[in-house]
Amino acid sequence: MELQFIGHSAFYLETEKAGILIDPFISQNPISKFDPKSKVTDILVTHGHSDHLGDAIPISKQTGATITAIFELANYCAKCGAKVQAVNIGGKIPFEWGRARFFSATHSSSTPDGAYAGCATSILMEINGMKIFHAGDTGLHQEMKTIGEIYKPDIAILPVGNFYTMGVKEAAIAAQWLGAKKIIPMHYNTFDLIKADIKKLKSFLPKNIECITLEPGQKIGFY
Numbered sequence: 001m002e003l004q005f006i007g008h009s010a011f012y013l014e015t016e017k018a019g020i021l022i023d024p025f026i027s028q029n030p031i032s033k034f035d036p037k038s039k040v041t042d043i044l045v046t047h048g049h050s051d052h053l054g055d056a057i058p059i060s061k062q063t064g065a066t067i068t069a070i071f072e073l074a075n076y077c078a079k080c081g082a083k084v085q086a087v088n089i090g091g092k093i094p095f096e097w098g099r100a101r102f103f104s105a106t107h108s109s110s111t112p113d114g115a116y117a118g119c120a121t122s123i124l125m126e127i128n129g130m131k132i133f134h135a136g137d138t139g140l141h142q143e144m145k146t147i148g149e150i151y152k153p154d155i156a157i158l159p160v161g162n163f164y165t166m167g168v169k170e171a172a173i174a175a176q177w178l179g180a181k182k183i184i185p186m187h188y189n190t191f192d193l194i195k196a197d198i199k200k201l202k203s204f205l206p207k208n209i210e211c212i213t214l215e216p217g218q219k220i221g222f223y
């Protein structure tokens, strides 16, 4: 299994069976790096903002990949011609490659035309026994403790850019509440407004939590 950071909050997770795109903000993303030949089978979207929904709809139309998102956002994507799977908070969603659960993030969400897009979400994916938590856009919130207690994510991908989401200090707390041993920072340095100091993030983290910083296009393998 290989995880590629595309840039901003966009990731591509490749397994033997699947190619999973998360928050595919690619064509309008000033820092994105993504190989268009990648075999996308699934698209997971945390919320409707354009820097997360991104190219999900055109990629779904091109590849036939299914967009899985919260009910209201999935319905919007379906109206735009994408193949969708509408989900909601807390349930186990089976996939060929494993399973996922959507949790509420503390953030807003709307579709590109300004309509209500349901709850903004964080997504926990379980693949080959590895639990990867993609927080989406969120502020720090107490439910992260519960997610840590019950689901024990191995890796937490956390926004650190401040202004629209948590900053580095809160992300270091979130990492501890989630109980993740590894974190990957995201949603920073894409624009000036969300500049973050990763050295500071590392200084706030306890020694038993590793911070993996990925450059756009960079991949890491999990075996």
Ligand code: NI
Binding pocket: 047, 049, 052, 107, 108, 137, 164
């Ligand atoms: Ni957002």
Ligand code: MN
Binding pocket: 049, 051, 052, 137, 164, 187
């Ligand atoms: Mn965002």
